[in-house]
Amino acid sequence: MAYDAWFRDAETGAGRWELDEIIYRSPSGGLLEVAHDMERLKARAPAAWMQLWDARYKRTQWPYGSGVWGKKELVLPNIPDEHVVSLDEGGTNLFWAERFGRELGLTDLWVKQCGVSHTGSFKDLGMTVLVSQVNHLIKSKKRDILGVACASTGDTSASLAAYCAAAGIPAVVLLPRGKISTAQLIQPIANNALTLALDTDFDGCMRLVQELTEDKKLYLANSMNSLRVEGQKTVGIEIVQQFDWEVPDWIFIPGGNLGNVSALYKGLEEIKELGIINRIPKIVCCQAEAANPLYLAYKSGWKEFHPVTAKPTQASAIRIGNPVSRSKAVRALMTHDGRVEQASEQELADAAARADRTGLFNCPHTGVALACLMKFVARGEIKRNDRIVVISTAHGLKFTESKAAYHGAGVLPGVQPSYPNPPIELAADVRAVYDAVMRHMERTFV
Numbered sequence: 001m002a003y004d005a006w007f008r009d010a011e012t013g014a015g016r017w018e019l020d021e022i023i024y025r026s027p028s029g030g031l032l033e034v035a036h037d038m039e040r041l042k043a044r045a046p047a048a049w050m051q052l053w054d055a056r057y058k059r060t061q062w063p064y065g066s067g068v069w070g071k072k073e074l075v076l077p078n079i080p081d082e083h084v085v086s087l088d089e090g091g092t093n094l095f096w097a098e099r100f101g102r103e104l105g106l107t108d109l110w111v112k113q114c115g116v117s118h119t120g121s122f123k124d125l126g127m128t129v130l131v132s133q134v135n136h137l138i139k140s141k142k143r144d145i146l147g148v149a150c151a152s153t154g155d156t157s158a159s160l161a162a163y164c165a166a167a168g169i170p171a172v173v174l175l176p177r178g179k180i181s182t183a184q185l186i187q188p189i190a191n192n193a194l195t196l197a198l199d200t201d202f203d204g205c206m207r208l209v210q211e212l213t214e215d216k217k218l219y220l221a222n223s224m225n226s227l228r229v230e231g232q233k234t235v236g237i238e239i240v241q242q243f244d245w246e247v248p249d250w251i252f253i254p255g256g257n258l259g260n261v262s263a264l265y266k267g268l269e270e271i272k273e274l275g276i277i278n279r280i281p282k283i284v285c286c287q288a289e290a291a292n293p294l295y296l297a298y299k300s301g302w303k304e305f306h307p308v309t310a311k312p313t314q315a316s317a318i319r320i321g322n323p324v325s326r327s328k329a330v331r332a333l334m335t336h337d338g339r340v341e342q343a344s345e346q347e348l349a350d351a352a353a354r355a356d357r358t359g360l361f362n363c364p365h366t367g368v369a370l371a372c373l374m375k376f377v378a379r380g381e382i383k384r385n386d387r388i389v390v391i392s393t394a395h396g397l398k399f400t401e402s403k404a405a406y407h408g409a410g411v412l413p414g415v416q417p418s419y420p421n422p423p424i425e426l427a428a429d430v431r432a433v434y435d436a437v438m439r440h441m442e443r444t445f446v
């Protein structure tokens with residue numbers, strides 16, 4: 001199997017660096033991307049790729065049952081299977097949001113539950129690739145690496161810590177103190193990562209970790225490392241696969257550092273080049289109004305991009321003012337006429353809560369994407385029978401603080417909950433309980 005992949009300059013497509021080199025940026029300072037020998041890949045017919053990937057999907061043959069490693073030829077073709085560090089990521093459920101869709105006047109609305117994953121977010125898709133490559137460099141004695149480090153808004157560090165723990169590789173995580181959820185903080189602690197809570201924001205942690213990893217003793221795990229994008233790009237391929245290789249009309253995806261929206265496009269572009277699909281869906285990148293530099297750039301007609309100072313938001317994992325992958329994201333969005341939308345704290349909280357009432361359990365970032373979808377529907381930009389996929393980036397259970405605050409256990413700045421459902425505290429008395437039930441039923445069935 002002589003497939004081949006290497007790093008190249010993401011801007012110009014020039015240069016070639018082997019994946020075994022420790023390099024995150026091109027000499028010009030731009031981002032790198034992983035390039036594949038597409039001519040070799042095209043030697044296999046589209047139908048044969050679909051058949052191969054379907055045969056592996058969610059089976060147990062190591063490591064191909066993973067949603068990422070099932071597409072190994074298009075991800076990291078030359079790593080030995082025994083060096084792969086996989087926690088069976090990907091293969092997440094695609095939820096037909098039938099009742100919520102009906103409320104919005106839509107018939108074909110789906111939520112891709114990327115948070116139903118080992119550490120509860122889509123970050124697992126990329127981290128399996130990065131940690132596998134590091135494991136390969138260590139096991140094959142190609143490089144001396146002490147460990148892996150990242151800055152994080154909470155989910156990257158949880159994922160890095162888990163994959164490193166599974167491989168026995170030391171992990172170091174830099175977090176903005178007090179700006180992530182309890183669940184996200186406890187994940188790397190439980191997985192025995194060195195957990196550093198710093199008095200700064202994510203952008204500050206990002207600057208520090210870049211300096212910390214400069215001498216290459218620690219491998220940098222942030223998404224400027226293009227290996228993560230290789231794993232994350234499988235999400236779009238997997239969505240198409242789950243629809244029996246049919247392309248949906250719209251995909252709504254939350255964006256912060258903008259690695260994931262870049263990855264979504266890259267995967268879809270590559271399977272289009274392989275002849276597996278013949279069009280790219282309309283993609284809408286969804287930002288929190290509190291951290292919206294991409295939205296502002298889009299509104300300027302892509303004329304200018306200014307980093308912002310990200311303000312507090314329930315959607316803490318996308319509280320990023322200076323996104324690392326902006327050049328990749330902007331290029332892909334411009335090429336494919338992609339859209340950008342934003343949601344306020346009120347809009348994202350209400351959208352998440354309203355959809356929760358139809359059986360979902362949304363994190364605030366998914367709330368951002370749902371709120372943006374509702375704006376597109378309200379403006380008549382989406383047809384009733386369009387097939388729409390909302391990418392849910394994390395599990396709601398990681399964000400119970402903000403959900404509890406919404407339902408009355410606290411205060412969410414700038415939010416007047418439209419769908420609160422606080423618990424009712426009662427004496428353990430059957431009459432009182434019966435009355436409470438009946439009052440509830442009357443309210444529900446008026």
Ligand SMILES: *Cc1c(COP(=O)(O)O)cnc(C)c1O
Nearest residue numbers: 155256257258259260317393394
């Ligand atoms: C990381 C993350 C995002 C944003 O992804 P980017 O690649 O930074 O744009 C969105 N939602 C959740 C839950 C995340 O953890």
